[in-house]
Amino acid sequence: MQTVGAQWTLVTEPNAATLVSLVQVATTLPVMLLSLPSGVLADLLDRRHLLISVQTAMALTAGLLAVLTWAGVTTLR
Numbered sequence: 001m002q003t004v005g006a007q008w009t010l011v012t013e014p015n016a017a018t019l020v021s022l023v024q025v026a027t028t029l030p031v032m033l034l035s036l037p038s039g040v041l042a043d044l045l046d047r048r049h050l051l052i053s054v055q056t057a058m059a060l061t062a063g064l065l066a067v068l069t070w071a072g073v074t075t076l077r
Contacts, residue, residue: 002062003027 010019041050068074
């Protein structure tokens with residue numbers, strides 16, 4: 001939903017095709033780069049604690065982004 005919202009916001013901008021493509025790259029690249037190290041961590045650490053830690057960090061990051069967007073701090077560029 002976040003990716004679609006970001007892409008939808010950029011549709012009216014000049015060079016929209018490039019910007020929308022960059023949003024997709026920014027979404028996919030971390031998965032490609034971090035999947036192998038994440039698998040190693042999942043094998044070495046307790047998966048339950050790792051999952052709780054990662055989900056908590058993601059929730060805090062999403063909350064911070066929501067607050068910054070609501071406050072008008074985030075911009076398209």
